Amino acid sequence: MSLTEIVAIEGYIQTTYLAVYPHKLLLLDGGCRCDVEKILTYITDTLKRPVSELKTVMVTHMHPDHAGGAALLKQETGCQIVTASTSKPWYKGVKGRANHINDLALTFYVASRQGKSITNIWYDPILKPDIEVVDGNKVPHFEDWTVLETPGHTDRDLSLWHEPSKQVYTADLILKIRKKFISPYLITLPYSYRDSLKRVKALEPDTILLAHGEKASICAEDFDILIEKTPDKPRHMTLVQGLHMTFPQLQFARKRVGTP
Numbered sequence: 525m526s527l528t529e530i531v532a533i534e535g536y537i538q539t540t541y542l543a544v545y546p547h548k549l550l551l552l553d554g555g556c557r558c559d560v561e562k563i564l565t566y567i568t569d570t571l572k573r574p575v576s577e578l579k580t581v582m583v584t585h586m587h588p589d590h591a592g593g594a595a596l597l598k599q600e601t602g603c604q605i606v607t608a609s610t611s612k613p614w615y616k617g618v619k620g621r622a623n624h625i626n627d628l629a630l631t632f633y634v635a636s637r638q639g640k641s642i643t644n645i646w647y648d649p650i651l652k653p654d655i656e657v658v659d660g661n662k663v664p665h666f667e668d669w670t671v672l673e674t675p676g677h678t679d680r681d682l683s684l685w686h687e688p689s690k691q692v693y694t695a696d697l698i699l700k701i702r703k704k705f706i707s708p709y710l711i712t713l714p715y716s717y718r719d720s721l722k723r724v725k726a727l728e729p730d731t732i733l734l735a736h737g738e739k740a741s742i743c744a745e746d747f748d749i750l751i752e753k754t755p756d757k758p759r760h761m762t763l764v765q766g767l768h769m770t771f772p773q774l775q776f777a778r779k780r781v782g783t784p
């Protein structure tokens with residue numbers, strides 16, 4: 525069963541991609557909690573498929589616009605949640621819970637700048653995956669997708685490489701604003717981030733699936749510029765910092781995509 529298409533579903537503040545096969549579906553990140561209904565409606569109304577065809581939801585990292593819908597999607601469809609194998613939760617302990625609240629608040633802030641209203645985006649900060657994967661594994665049920673560990677934005681970011689079509693989903697590794705590729709503001713591990721860029725560059729992808737944007741072509745020079753500009757020190761992002769930044773600086777801006 526070969527890949528039919530990859531559709532972009534416009535979420536609360538991000539684009540979530542659905543890989544469509546004749547009798548199964550793969551979601552590249554879980555979106556925000558509030559996106560679940562839209563994703564399920566797309567499956568039933570546009571694709572005319574039962575939601576049980578959603579077999580796997582990949583979670584590339586724990587931010588609200590990537591992990592937020594995963595648990596609810598599993599509850600509604602019976603899909604498996606697949607994420608990176610790590611030694612400890614991203615939002616661990618009291619500090620982790622505070623960071624989770626901060627990230628939810630940042631999501632609301634970005635949404636409000638996009639003219640969206642406040643809605644329920646709460647999700648459990650501790651993900652309960654069905655399967656944990658490591659670099660080089662195939663995506664469960666979707667052997668044509670390879671898991672790449674591309675940390676840097678957080679300590680556990682995954683990218684997903686579809687070699688047959690030369691397409692790669694890189695989550696928040698790379699953003700695009702005003703026709704220019706840029707790094708996310710949050711870079712937790714700068715040296716890992718640089719290595720992750722080199723790793724994806726070496727794949728020579730034809731198309732990059734941007735979580736904050738749409739499908740785009742990217743060339744070696746684009747990667748080189750990002751690698752060159754990667755800071756040497758970590759960059760963190762609190763809501764207080766976010767409130768002092770202009771919207772383009774937030775680097776979460778996204779173009780509207782034409783698909784639902």
Ligand SMILES: [Zn+2]
Nearest residue numbers: 585587677696
């Ligand atoms: Zn992120």
